[in-house]
Amino acid sequence: MVMLLTRVLTRNASSFITSPIFYANAEPHIGHAYTAILCDTAHRWNHLKNPGEPAIFSIGTDEHGSKIFRASQANKMSPQLFCDKVSQKFSKLFAELNLSHTDFIRTTSPSHKEAVQHFWSLLEKRGHIYKSTYSGYYSITDECFIPDTDVEQVQMMDGKQPIHVMKDTKTPVEWIEEDNYMFRLSDFRERVTNWITSEDVVRPTKYTPLALNSIEFAEDLSISRSRSRLSWGIPVPNDDTQTIYVWLDALVNYLTVSGYPNLNQSTWPPTCQIIGKDIVKFHLFYWPAFLLAADLPLPKRVFVHGHWLVDNVKMSKSLGNVVNPSEAIQKFTSQGLRYFLLKQGNPSFDSSFSADACLETINSDLVNNVGNLLNRSTVSKINGKGTYPSLQLDQLDPKVSEDSKKLVTMLDNVKNICEELYSEMMYYKVIEELMLTMKEANRVFQCSEPWKEKDEKKLESVIFITYESLRIVSILFQPILPEMSLFCLDRLGVPLEERKLENASIGMFAGGKIEQDQRVFIERLQK
Template identity: 45%
Template sequence: MVKRSLSLVFLRKFHKSSRGLKLPEKYFITTPIYYLNAEPHIGHLYSNVLADTVSRWYKFLQVPTYFSTGTDEHGIKVFHAASKLNKPVQIFCDDLSHKFQNLFDKALIDYTTFVRTTSPQHCRTVEHVWNKLESRGLIMEGSYEGWYCVSDEAFVSQDQVMQVQDEHDSNRMVMIENGNAVEWVKEKNFMFPLSKFTDRLIQWLDTKVIQPDLYTLPLKQWIKSGLPDLSLSRQSDKCQWGIPVPGHPSHTIYVWLDAVVNYLTAANYPLEDDSIWPADCHVVGKDIIKFHAVYWPAFLMALDLPLPKKILCHSHWQVNKEKMSKSRGNVVDPVDRLGRYSADGLRYYLMKDGSIQYDSNYSDSRAVECINSDLVNTLGNLLSRSTGQNINPKQIFPSFDKDVFESLVTEADRKVLFQLYQIADQVNIHYQNFAINRVIETVMSRLYDANALFQHYKPWSLNERECQCILHISLEAVRVACLALQPIIPNLSDKALKRLGIEDNERSWSDIIHPINMQGFHGSRSLGRHTGPLLERLKTCGAENVNKRRGP
């Protein structure tokens, strides 16, 4: 009697818990807008899946959520890329931007806004920002003389470059950070007094706004070394493709000012009554952290606008621990991988193996291993075994039978069910910290336990009530796991929950923290229609082949 009382009190504790959450009034998350000088690659998709996953979690918490992404379509590189193909530059941009949108749609990226920097709305926002900065005396005519990196479209200080010899023993100057070539330029531009914001930038960085924090110290050191005035324009004869400086058509607005303002465009600025600014999180790659953690907040300070609440800076994807590049022939085509692994499968792999802090290594064989092991074997197999006609002839999701549970299941094994209702709090912390691999680790651990319990008690050898007790635990594990994994694998979660007979209005935060079917043995519900295995097993890859499409 004592054991029964203790365990039921423990279970009811989770049943009655409201798990009150301190939730924001809204959540606005962004990705970078992607530069249209090349086709989309797996790194672009990773940024969007990461942001989409967290955005979906906040929707799960029933927070009004906004998610923006888009394409960066101005600048010298875009103009040159179009010229090489003998295409009008706007048509080039239209075609390539559509490829990004098509990729994201296929990958189930549920964005609210797709910003294109060639759109009239964005151009109006940029012009408004320019005029406001100018009216505050923060844009002045000047001249720039120094290094310029065409591939990064960035002005570079002397301490950021070095001299190297190429294969012909000729000397050339490159950026220390990435080896990209730089050239010496001298031109009249409009300038922004970046140094005026030194102290405020340091104070802002001290609030731990950047995650992970390892990027904060190098940025602070760079700021303290002395910020130069920042060029906000290029002469139009050097950069023909961009937004003209208001009142000065011989100048084009610098592409990076144009680009970061996209976040205000997505927030419907300057229509302040409808604006959702500030951003709760900017998701960016580590190669553009300086633009987002120094230039962008300085512009916002100059505009007297609130600063973003977080900048999530993630690392890159490599192949065989080498940077992806066309010359190496190791660029991973995300559209091809979506065809091979499905949207849910590829999303799952990227979220399981992707790292915020360290560069990740893409591997097709590893992708197949993750999908087969976790989604096919662990999740899919438990669902299939527990809903099969032989073991579950009535095709029901049995309700909780406390008497059989207490008499059949050992005290140690009861934890399998009890621990399911701890998942919600655990994964909520991980989602909000962008530790999506920890979400997966937590959920899979509970599914491993449920599979082991199923195998240990062999429900096919038990009487009907005992069998249904074990089936309840197994199906409850699938239900809770799929609710927790919805942001990562939305289609597969939906398919599994439909098979369990879980309605759309039973898939929110309150449902993940409360046990289902607790009203007694006769409260079982019917399963949904069987539509085949959750996911077909993928064939094991042979040798890694990242740059060629699979044949028919």
């Protein structure tokens, strides 16, 4: 069954987060999961920061092009059935990851075809498209033409003819010479450069030079292929001999989500587009050039992240080290995998997935640092009344107050620190701050030995400062660990309406009954 995007033509949004749509030529891997989780965390942060305001988070699959057509043939399936099968696997993964996306788009949907052909016709009407004979090296893997300077000839084994490959990736390219439609990309080099440099668009900023370098090759862009070579794609309007270039097709998906061609200006442009570093050229040169040609506003921010390795080795089918995220979820749980990827993933660099490191991180942070403190502090042996004490800092026992000075300072500061880090999408640093706070809360709890305490005021004070730590950290963890935060806040008896960002400060909860059942959110993982 084909899943289609339901277009809402009159939608408003305080934020519009986009994930790149994933190429439907193979099953998802851990890198796809990381990108999706980054987007989901950004979307959930916007909900926490602006509760009740509508927000959009789009994700989906890119389903046209030579690579997909060849993959479908290799699998002895029609291109559409092949795409249905692969797209469903992505959709299943997003459900397993508990993503909060509002739109799942497929480029084979009728609404997207309408948007792409309308966009093409607009560019043509404005004089940005012309027909010409084009020749050059084409990469099926990257679905783009490659400059001659980036191509080299390599000798083959067993006396076979030499082939041409891309210098950096060594992927094969083929020489194509045919009549194509061209987009006047060179006309937009200066304006795109100015947008990148003056609007402070790129995050992290270390990727700005990469974006600017991609603009140096500013020849006009071939935006169609002969249908005799490529029939699997959207036809060029009024010319059924040509197929629209897969990247022009794919990039328009962000407009399709916004209801294009009936675009709602209160929705457009995206507030943040999240991409991997390998598609910088397409999103920070081609895409803004297309939008400028159509006289449409440009995205406010483009967030770039590095790639994922496995045990510090590039993922490869030939090496057999491609990590299937669904299988990783079975082993590490959805929240556990999500936590590890966000903690380990520094967007400015390539990151490495290790099964041993993932297991150790989950056990150390989620099981020990958070889960154990929650369970130990809520047992009836320590909290016989089963209540969250209603106290203020000036009501604490003097000894507990003295022992908790560092923790209180951390709790006073952590909200503002996390707000800044969330806004910059530095989620690994958010995790670092919150886990340091939890370690200090564990230290205070352990040193206070509440299981031995006979003095009721001291015991109540220890319970209060422990619960405040768990409550504040859980509120701030909601975008990163939504399910675990829900579990902790439910256990502490915090009402849903008191889980907002403004509640993440000491003394912002009046207390009440807690749950004293001894379920655990996540069991200790075993090798």
